Amino acid sequence: MNQKQTELTTASGSIPIEASVTIGEIPASDCTQDKEYFIRQAFHVNALTGYELLFRQYYGSLCSHAARYVYTREVAEDLVSEVFYTFWKNQAYLQINTSFRAYLFASVRYKALNYLKWEFFKEDHFELQEDGETGGTPEPDQILEYDELYMYIEKIAASLPPQCRKVFLLNRFEGKSYAEIAKAMGVSVKAIEGHMSKALAVFRKALTAYRMPGK
Incomplete structure (x- = not known):
């Protein structure tokens, strides 16, 4: 099956994501209404498929959540993109035992908090980290x-x-x-x-x- 690919571009790099998600290989019995379970199963079949499903499911709500802290949509989108980039780079989907949603929202809050510390408290150590320090359970x-x-x-x-x-x-x-x-x-x-x-x-x-x- 031919699949068109696009890229998620962040300050740290680019991640290819499939423009059309292929889920035919996932057993029908596994396609429950539980979106988290469905996405986790997609990762087992194809990491890129699972990643795109995760991105489509949470990107918008994560941006809105980040914007409540940083009060600028552009910065919020940058922070969320960095979280997704780190998630993919570190293959976090192989390590997360809690829900993906909880992990991503905690990571975004951490990023937003660090951004505010940098912007208003002038803390020199702030940077959009790539090393996995963003996440998990706070x-x-x-x-x-x-x-x-x-x-x-x-x-x-x-x-x-x-x-x-x-x-x-x-x-x-x-x-x-x-x-x-x-x-x-x-x-x-x-x-x-x-x-x-x-x-x-x-x-x-x-x-x-x-x-x-x-x-």
């Missing part, structure tokens, strides 16, 4: 750190003036340009720049003053 103190930081970010966003918050979310979460936001809100681009400058200043000040657990 430790209890990491879970607490994720939750506390997320709630703190939500609190900062909620404290912004309504127009300022709207501009910030449209730009950083939905990826709209200043010109697009200005047109939608019926104001000048300069006004949008002012709102964004104020929002970012509030975030930087609040997050710089924030003390991470264990710091």
Whole structure:
């Protein structure tokens, strides 16, 4: 059977993924409604097939999850792509005993948290790692750190003036340009720049003053 191939390109490299998934070789008895089980069985038959099914199943929701932390869709997509790249490079599907979903969401939270540490706390050690440090089951103190930081970010966003918050979310979460936001809100681009400058200043000040657990 001919199969067209595409590539998932990340900052670290490219991964070939099949444009059309072939599942005919998977026994019908194994095709249950449990998507995790189905994907795991696909990996047993063909690693690329399983990988593409996994990518299609979780990529969108993982990007939305990451964007809740980093407040920019572009960065969120980069972080998620790096997680998938590491997953494939390290053949994590051979090692994961818990659900793929739990592993991927934990990995994305770890990446997002490290990104925030780098952006706001200027920690020099941050980088989009490729060595498998991203994943698996987070430790209890990491879970607490994720939750506390997320709630703190939500609190900062909620404290912004309504127009300022709207501009910030449209730009950083939905990826709209200043010109697009200005047109939608019926104001000048300069006004949008002012709102964004104020929002970012509030975030930087609040997050710089924030003390991470264990710091």
